[in-house]
Amino acid sequence: MEPAALAYLAAGLGAGIAAIGAGIGIGWLASSSMEGAARQPDAAGDIRGLMIVSAALIEGVALFALIICLLLVVLV
Amino acid sequence: MIARLRAFAVVTLLVLGGGLVAGPSPAQAAEGEFTLESIVNNTILGHATDGNYLNLEPFGSPELPRIMLVRTADGSLSLDAYGSTKSMLRNGPYGLVAHGASGEGHGDLVTDEAALDEAIAAKEHLHSGVARTSGHVVADFSITRHLVLSLLALLIVTGIFLTLARRYRAGVGRTEAPKGTLQNMMEVMVIFIRDEIAKPNIQGEKWRTFLPYLLTSFFFILVANILGLVPFAGAPTSNIAVTGVLAFMTFAIGLIYGSKDHYLELLTGPPDAPAFVRVILVPIEIIGLVMRHLALAIRLFANMLGGSLIIFSLLGLVFIMNVVFGAAAAWGTTVISIGFTVFILLVKLLVAFIQAYVFTTLSALFIGMSVEEHHHDDHESEETASHGGDLESRLDAVEDAVEPTPA
Numbered sequence: 070m071e072p073a074a075l076a077y078l079a080a081g082l083g084a085g086i087a088a089i090g091a092g093i094g095i096g097w098l099a100s101s102s103m104e105g106a107a108r109q110p111d112a113a114g115d116i117r118g119l120m121i122v123s124a125a126l127i128e129g130v131a132l133f134a135l136i137i138c139l140l141l142v143v144l145v
Numbered sequence: 146m147i148a149r150l151r152a153f154a155v156v157t158l159l160v161l162g163g164g165l166v167a168g169p170s171p172a173q174a175a176e177g178e179f180t181l182e183s184i185v186n187n188t189i190l191g192h193a194t195d196g197n198y199l200n201l202e203p204f205g206s207p208e209l210p211r212i213m214l215v216r217t218a219d220g221s222l223s224l225d226a227y228g229s230t231k232s233m234l235r236n237g238p239y240g241l242v243a244h245g246a247s248g249e250g251h252g253d254l255v256t257d258e259a260a261l262d263e264a265i266a267a268k269e270h271l272h273s274g275v276a277r278t279s280g281h282v283v284a285d286f287s288i289t290r291h292l293v294l295s296l297l298a299l300l301i302v303t304g305i306f307l308t309l310a311r312r313y314r315a316g317v318g319r320t321e322a323p324k325g326t327l328q329n330m331m332e333v334m335v336i337f338i339r340d341e342i343a344k345p346n347i348q349g350e351k352w353r354t355f356l357p358y359l360l361t362s363f364f365f366i367l368v369a370n371i372l373g374l375v376p377f378a379g380a381p382t383s384n385i386a387v388t389g390v391l392a393f394m395t396f397a398i399g400l401i402y403g404s405k406d407h408y409l410e411l412l413t414g415p416p417d418a419p420a421f422v423r424v425i426l427v428p429i430e431i432i433g434l435v436m437r438h439l440a441l442a443i444r445l446f447a448n449m450l451g452g453s454l455i456i457f458s459l460l461g462l463v464f465i466m467n468v469v470f471g472a473a474a475a476w477g478t479t480v481i482s483i484g485f486t487v488f489i490l491l492v493k494l495l496v497a498f499i500q501a502y503v504f505t506t507l508s509a510l511f512i513g514m515s516v517e518e519h520h521h522d523d524h525e526s527e528e529t530a531s532h533g534g535d536l537e538s539r540l541d542a543v544e545d546a547v548e549p550t551p552a
Contacts, residue, residue, distance in 0.1 A: 118341065122510070125503040129440040132447035139450075143190070 073145045080141035083134060091131030095124050181468055189457040191272050193450060195291045195384050197230050198271050201377050206271065211287040217280040230270050234261055242274040254278060295381035298369040305331065306364070338363055338505060346509040348517045355512050358398060362391060363505040366445065370497030373449060374490060382500075383449035385442065392442035395508040399438075399515035407515045441507055448500050452493040459486045 070078075102120040106113040198206045208229035215225055227233035234241060240254030241264055254276055255264060264270050276282065309331055313319055323329050343352040343359055366382055373380025381387050403411075410416070411430050414423030459482045467475035 118506075121499070121503060122506055125444060125507065126440075128448075129444040132444055132451075133440070135451065136443060136447055 076141045076145040080138040083141070084138045087131045087134030087138070090134075091127060094127040094131075098123055098127065181465060185461070189454070189461050192379070192457055193383065193453045195289045196271060197287055197289055199290055199293065199377075200379070206268070208271070209288045209290070209293065211285075213277075213282050214284040214286060215277055215280055215282050222283065230275065231265055234265070234270060234275065238278045239275050240278050241270055242276050290379060291381045291384040291387060294372055294378055295369060295387055297378075298365060298372055298381060301368050302361075302364045334363075335360060342502075342506050342509050346506070347513040351513075351516050352509075354402070355398065355509070355516075358394070359505050359509055362394070362508060363501050366391070366504055367497065367501040370449060370501060371494075373453060374493060374497070380449045380453065382445055383453055385446045388442040388446040391445070391504070392438045395441065395511055396435075396438040399434075399512050402512070403515040404518045406519045407517065437511060441504065441511075445500055445504055448496055452489065452496060455489050456486055456493075459489065 098120060102116045106116050109116075192200065197211060198208045200206055208231060211225075211227045211230055211233045213225045213233075214222065216222055225233075225237060227237060233239050240256035241261065242254060255261060256278060261270075264273075305327070309328055312324075312328060317324055318328060318332065323332050338360055339352075339356060342363075343356045346352075347355060369382045369387070370380055372378045373383065411434065412427065414426045414430070418426065463475050463478050463482050466478045
């Protein structure tokens with residue numbers, strides 16, 4: 070295979086794997102925080118804020134991967 | 146409804162799958178005026194990334210001035226300024242870098258009059274790089290679209306808040322209730338940032354020092370993000386340089402206002418840890434500090450760029466279908482594309498607010514972490530009393546509150 074084709078393949082696979090990872094992470098986070106909010110409705114506001122911050126942190130890692138994929142496609 | 150959506154998805158998948166099986170042949174694509182490559186390179190990436198022109202397309206695309214710091218062939222530095230890319234190519238010692246060329250070799254430059262005219266007529270000069278025929282460009286200080294748009298965002302924010310400041314000085318909102326939609330809306334957001342972002346994340350009374358920065362960054366990012374939804378404009382925050390500078394400001398504030406405790410822990414490791422653990426932990430702490438702020442920049446940049454790339458890709462699908470399968474497929478795709486685009490635009494409006502909130506919250510968190518002081522004498526009481534502090538202690542506090550008491 071040509072190097073360019075390999076780069077496109079790698080970018081596509083990488084984006085997919087990054088999406089899987091981020092999906093698992095954020096899904097887990099959402100499930101736990103919903104559970105938390107259901108058990109302790111008083112803390113729901115606090116939990117929501119923390120959930121958004123943690124989701125942003127998880128998303129940041131996934132976005133790193135996406136940027137790498139984008140660079141693979143654009144720079145080849 | 147769901148069944149209909151599923152049918153749409155199946156049709157889309159079939160169409161896309163068919164495209165993969167049939168394989169767009171380059172000869173077929175080259176026949177039309179639009180080729181796949183020009184759609185992807187010029188239209189999609191050209192809109193989403195920065196450029197030296199304003200994009201007002203049906204009414205033309207005015208070019209912006211180019212200012213280049215160059216090292217000429219005899220080794221001296223000089224500043225070149227031209228009114229536009231067009232005049233720089235025509236009058237200056239510059240050539241267009243041909244597509245596919247790396248830009249290093251001078252042999253690939255397009256410099257002769259006829260070829261340049263052709264490239265300018267096809268607007269090729271707006272999407273490809275330029276290089277000097279003799280000497281090289283040290284730094285490109287050209288005014289770009291994102292710079293113009295961030296100045297516009299700055300003007301909007303300054304305009305809104307100077308107007309409001311005048312009102313508060315006159316007493317509206319202090320001695321009586323705030324008046325009008327604008328003042329009420331902004332007061333809600335300012336108070337939200339003060340009470341929900343600055344106060345819980347920054348220890349003690351120190352939030353007063355950093356509230357102006359947090360408010361400025363929140364409203365600048367918010368306005369910049371919303372500019373990405375305005376026709377003819379674009380989000381300046383979809384530029385890594387803009388978000389990088391914003392994140393660097395947070396980093397610099399953390400370094401300048403950092404407490405002695407923060408520096409001590411950063412440079413010598415956690416207290417009462419053995420020496421060999423410190424050797425491992427100190428580099429990790431320092432790398433972590435830098436990566437945190439780098440991630441802050443990348444997060445905002447990738448979110449905004451991702452949003453516009455998705456929209457352009459969805460709309461570009463219509464033109465790609467036109468090139469690959471013909472007009473009928475393009476008309477069929479238009480309905481699906483526009484439906485998805487409207488949905489993504491709504492998501493982008495949500496993301497504009499969420500990303501401004503997240504950037505401000507994380508800035509407050511990072512600044513709070515570096516200005517935090519540990520009171521060693523009343524450590525115990527502080528632990529129980531604080532409901533602010535860093536992320537870990539807040540997470541612990543919520544965990545304790547949420548955890549059911551063991552029976």
